[in-house]
Amino acid sequence: MYAHEDIWNAIDRLADTFGYSPSGLAKKAGLDPTSFNKSKRISADGKPRWPSTESIAKILAVTGMTMSEFFSMADGGKGKTLPLIEIAKAGQPGILDEKGMPAGKGWKKAELEGFGGSGPDCFALEIHGGDYAPVYRDSDIIVLSPSATLRRGDRIVCAMRSGKAFTAELVRQSGGQTTLRPITGNGSETTLNDNEISWIGRIIWASQ
Amino acid sequence: MYAHEDIWNAIDRLADTFGYSPSGLAKKAGLDPTSFNKSKRISADGKPRWPSTESIAKILAVTGMTMSEFFSMADGGKGKTLPLIEIAKAGQPGILDEKGMPAGKGWKKAELEGFGGSGPDCFALEIHGGDYAPVYRDSDIIVLSPSATLRRGDRIVCAMRSGKAFTAELVRQSGGQTTLRPITGNGSETTLNDNEISWIGRIIWASQ
DNA sequence: AGGAAAATAGGATTTTTTTCTTATTTACCA
DNA sequence: TGGTAAATAAGAAAAAAATCCTATTTTCCT
Known part of the structure; x- marks a missing residue:
């Protein structure tokens, strides 16, 4: 099972690479600045929260990166x-x-x-x-x-x-x-x- | 803006490649067989429905494909x-x-x-x-x-x-x-x- | 051709994610 | 050092996706 944590880490890395905080990137993408708060990545009952494909598409539109590049980063650079x-x-x-x-x-x-x-x-x-x-x-x-x-x-x-x-x-x-x-x-x-x-x-x- | 349609097409192609229907792949992944129904990809008010990263992770676990391979397929083979x-x-x-x-x-x-x-x-x-x-x-x-x-x-x-x-x-x-x-x-x-x-x-x- | 299983359509309900809101903390600048 | 803006935490409400359920259609097999 894919680790949802890898996706969050990739979001953090994407933001950093383009000179934003997670909050700043969300804002730039037209999302709410609290969207990617670390405090919201695991819910109160311990279940992981998975960022939606729509949110990811929106932040990638800001940076020009493709989905496959983003998930390649999330995969930890594993080759094809x-x-x-x-x-x-x-x-x-x-x-x-x-x-x-x-x-x-x-x-x-x-x-x-x-x-x-x-x-x-x-x-x-x-x-x-x-x-x-x-x-x-x-x-x-x-x-x-x-x-x-x-x-x-x-x-x-x-x-x-x-x-x-x-x-x-x-x-x-x-x-x-x-x-x-x-x-x-x-x-x-x-x-x-x-x-x-x-x-x-x-x-x-x-x-x- | 990323075309949500490309993701749905990639799901269909993934299912076909591994010999399942969309419904069959969902079932195999422990999701509801109606999850990927074509009738549910656009809502009644015309808004696109984006499949969740969690659902995608679950179907990829069945097939052994990575996220980056999957989205590479969804990107339509666009190179880096x-x-x-x-x-x-x-x-x-x-x-x-x-x-x-x-x-x-x-x-x-x-x-x-x-x-x-x-x-x-x-x-x-x-x-x-x-x-x-x-x-x-x-x-x-x-x-x-x-x-x-x-x-x-x-x-x-x-x-x-x-x-x-x-x-x-x-x-x-x-x-x-x-x-x-x-x-x-x-x-x-x-x-x-x-x-x-x-x-x-x-x-x-x-x-x- | 008929029957059963699988696949798909579509509506209601539940669950999950996002947005809104408020509060606190951190970072930056004069 | 103090003030402001940005970032982050956390709770409530709204929106969106998944699940449940029923009905219909399609596919497959005898």
């Missing part, structure tokens, strides 16, 4: 957990379901340092070995968004029906063919038939 | 806004305050696609040109955490007192000297006196 698997296993059958979401047993849940990325369909792959250095080094994590639109020059992971998966830079997609080149910039273009490809996902972030 | 400046300007005097936080007039606020990362002191730099290719390409965004501890092999931005700033891989820090090498792997090591260095920040994520 994403499904994670080694890149070498990303081409295996059944690894993604029909909607392009992780499926099957191979996936772990990873908490990524400092990455609170959204996108319900994002997942992460872990680089093993030095094949993609210096761009991606051993143990680097890449975050993919399967729903992101693809353009020339995008860095992608291409998973083949054969089970093989690899990173590449997208050159072109047309006429049932996909042309790629290595992300390191060395080496020539490769052209694949789309029916050899299981899925393609765009890489949006890489850990360092 | 971070202070952003061109890397070439990152070495200018006054660009960071005594706490290592962005200061002065040069910073913009940037919304980073798919990046909701926490860390109140993180900021972003934008790569211009091709000096760091293929690792970082023109327009790539790198996210720095000044408070992150540094280890051998870390990718960093080093800002000199001279005003120059550049990316590098950390080789060693000892005896008042810092040894670096280029992130692309070509080129030899450089050793700097620490008193020539204004600040060093570790790169934690790079956009693709």
Whole structure:
């Protein structure tokens, strides 16, 4: 059960960050200055009082912070957990379901340092070995968004029906063919038939 | 003002994701099955009803999702806004305050696609040109955490007192000297006196 | 197709949060 | 140091959300 105390602490921290007292921030947001009094956070019979989502929305409107940023602060800076698997296993059958979401047993849940990325369909792959250095080094994590639109020059992971998966830079997609080149910039273009490809996902972030 | 509708939509999506109806999820969480009825989201006089933080905490306890993940979903996948400046300007005097936080007039606020990362002191730099290719390409965004501890092999931005700033891989820090090498792997090591260095920040994520 | 269970609509009641009000304490400034 | 404004404590009243209850609709299964 979420600790209501964490929300109150986050309100205090938000006020402090923007140079207000809790009372001052409430006032600025059009709420009553006594709204966030410490004396009112636990009721007389010991039950916790939970600040309403409406009150929180109003104070966030003053500061420009988003709800997710606010609750990330309240969560104590816990990073987003994403499904994670080694890149070498990303081409295996059944690894993604029909909607392009992780499926099957191979996936772990990873908490990524400092990455609170959204996108319900994002997942992460872990680089093993030095094949993609210096761009991606051993143990680097890449975050993919399967729903992101693809353009020339995008860095992608291409998973083949054969089970093989690899990173590449997208050159072109047309006429049932996909042309790629290595992300390191060395080496020539490769052209694949789309029916050899299981899925393609765009890489949006890489850990360092 | 935050749209209360976004929260209701997120509740519906949460329920669907975990295979419940809104009513079923409420029941599972120990709430009344009518709690989230669509018919009760706007009152008879047209005022929006905001679900309480306590109710949300209870349904999240069922699903294991965090508050920040939930509200990230409610935000519609809006990325975190971070202070952003061109890397070439990152070495200018006054660009960071005594706490290592962005200061002065040069910073913009940037919304980073798919990046909701926490860390109140993180900021972003934008790569211009091709000096760091293929690792970082023109327009790539790198996210720095000044408070992150540094280890051998870390990718960093080093800002000199001279005003120059550049990316590098950390080789060693000892005896008042810092040894670096280029992130692309070509080129030899450089050793700097620490008193020539204004600040060093570790790169934690790079956009693709 | 029919029946049962689940889901949803809608009204009344209860509980909880916010607002209003008063009092006290704290912080700031001349 | 004294005075004023802001912040906080605490009680009463009003407003809002949750729960309880009944009815209707939808979904699922045989």
